[in-house]
Amino acid sequence: MLIEKKITDFLEDLASDLPAPGGGGAAALAGAMGACLISMVARLTIGKKGYEAVEVQMRDILSRSDQLYQQLTVQVDEDAAAFNEVIAAMKLPKANETEAGIRTEAMQKSFRRAAEVPYKAAVNCKEVLDLAAEIASGCNTNVSSDVGVAAELAWAGLQSSLLNVKINLPYLKDEEYVLSMRRQLAFLIESAGTSKEKALNVVSLQIQ
């Protein structure tokens, strides 16, 4: 598994011409780091003098951010698996009509999965941004910068994941699915943008 690798080895593989990891995995990992920082900020607020009133809220945020970071971590490898599936489908034989039909079906299935894995990562990154917006105004002000970093990384993870969804859509023949996915992407980016601005506006009042 990619996420069991040492950071230095993962980066070396990312910089290489190996089929994986690529941009999709890096996007999920950026989102995972964003979620981790929300968890860190929650942990550094819980139990601190002066923050008793937000303790219940912080515990709730922490349980959600821990879950998001675990999911995004898993998505680093899911992205690689989805890409490998596309490659495998492309290599299927197409000597006759039956083979060609099986190959086409396998390719459609694999491209759809290759779009859905980064879509799920993008949804998770959007939820990290929601948590950043929520935590920004109540958390320990000593770690405001980490809320800002969480928002920046989750935003990059989201935008990068969307690119990885979009590169697969032109290969899909199911036009209704593609149209519906494009609508969901537009909704996601708008909603996530609102949360990002909200989080960074609070941070920018504390860090000038």
Add this chain to the structure above:
Amino acid sequence: MLIEKKITDFLEDLASDLPAPGGGGAAALAGAMGACLISMVARLTIGKKGYEAVEVQMRDILSRSDQLYQQLTVQVDEDAAAFNEVIAAMKLPKANETEAGIRTEAMQKSFRRAAEVPYKAAVNCKEVLDLAAEIASGCNTNVSSDVGVAAELAWAGLQSSLLNVKINLPYLKDEEYVLSMRRQLAFLIESAGTSKEKALNVVSLQIQ
């Protein structure tokens, strides 16, 4: 060293209340991933049919992106070291005037380093964005999305690093240094923004 850790262990530490890693390290790692993706794109363009004309340029970009990824990787640990230096300086005794003077000097030195380490990471992220702008228009179009991801990650690394510079500036007594640093930050963000837009504009023509 943090970068010798497994990714899962690094993320667990990032999510914890340990003093390091924090937002500064995560920022440098995001920038490193951006640089790695530039290297990957260059490697997947060099030697490919139809891209002979850009081979020399790609080799030049590759040598610069490999260097940037190495530097940003080192900065993950430098950030942690700088933070630990601040903590150590704060813990110095201040029972008398002599001790207080030594402590103040050590703290000033450590805060300055804590600003300079993320500043250097921000400069490196800006250079990754310059490379993204340069590589976008000539590279293998099969990996356009990875150029986009590289730009998004380097931008997040830059913005996040700048937050980590800014949180340390209010503690510095050398007003001239602070003013000069703020001017450099403003220049950096403007220049990096231009490269980011340039890269993403090309990518958005290829991925819709």
